[in-house]
Amino acid sequence: MNLKKIFAGRIDFFQLLQEQSEYIIKSAHSLASYTLTLNPRDAKEVKALEEQADDKRFELVQDLNKTFITPYDREDIYMLSKSLDDILDYYKTTVKELEIYQIGHSAELTEFMDVLLIASESINNSVCNMKKNPKCAIQYAVKAKKYENKVESLYRHAVAALLESDDIKHIIKMREIYRHLSNCADRIDQASDLICHILIKELS
Numbered sequence: 471m472n473l474k475k476i477f478a479g480r481i482d483f484f485q486l487l488q489e490q491s492e493y494i495i496k497s498a499h500s501l502a503s504y505t506l507t508l509n510p511r512d513a514k515e516v517k518a519l520e521e522q523a524d525d526k527r528f529e530l531v532q533d534l535n536k537t538f539i540t541p542y543d544r545e546d547i548y549m550l551s552k553s554l555d556d557i558l559d560y561y562k563t564t565v566k567e568l569e570i571y572q573i574g575h576s577a578e579l580t581e582f583m584d585v586l587l588i589a590s591e592s593i594n595n596s597v598c599n600m601k602k603n604p605k606c607a608i609q610y611a612v613k614a615k616k617y618e619n620k621v622e623s624l625y626r627h628a629v630a631a632l633l634e635s636d637d638i639k640h641i642i643k644m645r646e647i648y649r650h651l652s653n654c655a656d657r658i659d660q661a662s663d664l665i666c667h668i669l670i671k672e673l674s
Contacts, residue, residue, distance in 0.1 A: 481537055483547055484601040486530045490554050491597040493523035497561045498590040502583040504565060506575050513565045520562040527555050541601070546668045553661040557593070560657055564650040571643040578628045578644075582621065582651045589617035589658045596665050604669045611662040618662070621655035 497519045504512035530551050534544050541547075573579070596610035628648050632641045 481533045488598050490526045491594045493519050494557050494590045495594050497558055498587050501561050505579040516565045517562055520558045523558045527551050542668050550664045553664050556657040560654040567647055567650055585617050585620045589614045593661055608666055608669050611665040614658050614662045618655040618659040625652040
């Protein structure tokens with residue numbers, strides 16, 4: 471048996487996951503700001519945060535590989551980390567789409583981001599409670615899923631409103647942006663499911 475792997479079990483995977491989820495909050499706020507102002511600094515911040523989060527995920531995966539004892543199944547930790555990373559990826563690609571299409575501020579984008587901010591905060595709160603209060607973590611995960619449903623409702627109504635216009639270019643551009651924001655919510659939903667899956671196994 472590899473003794474180095476046993477002693478490496480002291481690595482705090484909860485802390486690594488929390489640090490990764492905190493990037494989601496920061497990225498969501500920077501994206502929300504960018505949808506209001508199209509300030510290049512906000513776009514740059516979203517991209518930088520995604521890269522920093524990638525580094526944190528790489529650190530976690532490396533630690534998983536060298537650790538014998540983990541608080542949950544290593545596959546579950548890996549998949550949760552990947553799911554958190556996917557959220558950040560979609561925040562970054564949303565910025566890229568906004569940059570390409572030069573979409574300015576709109577009430578619809580503000581509505582989307584208001585909901586996604588709450589969903590992102592809920593995911594972060596869920597991850598931060600996984601160790602100390604698993605039941606509370608599940609409650610936050612369920613809350614995040616509810617806000618994902620709200621984003622899907624916003625998406626359907628926003629697309630329906632778009633189709634009332636005759637401006638085909640505008641329709642195509644905005645639909646792509648809405649689709650990316652909807653995908654952000656989908657990834658939040660997946661992270662929520664994973665958290666519930668992990669914790670229900672631990673509580674049973």
